[in-house]
Amino acid sequence: MPKVTEAHLEARREQILDAAAECFARKGFHRSTMHDICQMAELSPGAVYRYFRSKDEIIAAMEEQGRQHSAAIIDAVTSERTDTLDVLEGLVDVFFTKLEDVRDCAVHIELWRRRLAIRGSRRLLSESTKAFARPSASGL
Numbered sequence: 001m002p003k004v005t006e007a008h009l010e011a012r013r014e015q016i017l018d019a020a021a022e023c024f025a026r027k028g029f030h031r032s033t034m035h036d037i038c039q040m041a042e043l044s045p046g047a048v049y050r051y052f053r054s055k056d057e058i059i060a061a062m063e064e065q066g067r068q069h070s071a072a073i074i075d076a077v078t079s080e081r082t083d084t085l086d087v088l089e090g091l092v093d094v095f096f097t098k099l100e101d102v103r104d105c106a107v108h109i110e111l112w113r114r115r116l117a118i119r120g121s122r123r124l125l126s127e128s129t130k131a132f133a134r135p136s137a138s139g140l
Contacts (some may be wrong), residue, residue: 013051016041017065020058025106029059029114063111 019041023032034055038048052058077090099105 009051012043012047013061016043016048016051017058017062019043020055021062021103021107024110025103029055029110059111059114062107066108066111 016037020032020037023036023040026032027036032055034045034048037055037058038045041048052061073094074091077094078087081087081090
């Protein structure tokens with residue numbers, strides 16, 4: 001049985017992430033399903049689940065990919081420029097160029113919305129926990 005190369009595994013993973021990005025851009029995170037992603041990737045559910053156990057795992061991979069991409073952009077811009085205003089101008093140029101990719105923008109908006117919702121949920125939970133832990137005026 002032939003061995004699958006690392007390049008093939010990475011290409012398949014990218015195929016799934018690309019399909020997920022297309023689904024998320026069209027329908028958003030919440031309305032996109034693993035079934036949608038499988039169909040868009042033209043892969044069986046088993047093939048997709050080999051790489052990602054859940055939609056949340058796909059989203060986490062996309063977030064990590066975004067962080068790595070952003071770090072690479074910052075490294076590239078800061079290696080070319082030393083003046084702070086020049087660096088800022090370079091980053092702004094890259095940012096506005098990225099705005100031309102509508103699908104990419106839609107996915108990033110979904111990622112931001114998800115992060116804000118998670119932060120809001122954490123804050124609400126923290127505030128609720130603090131309120132619950134405070135002694136009441138009646139001493140109960």
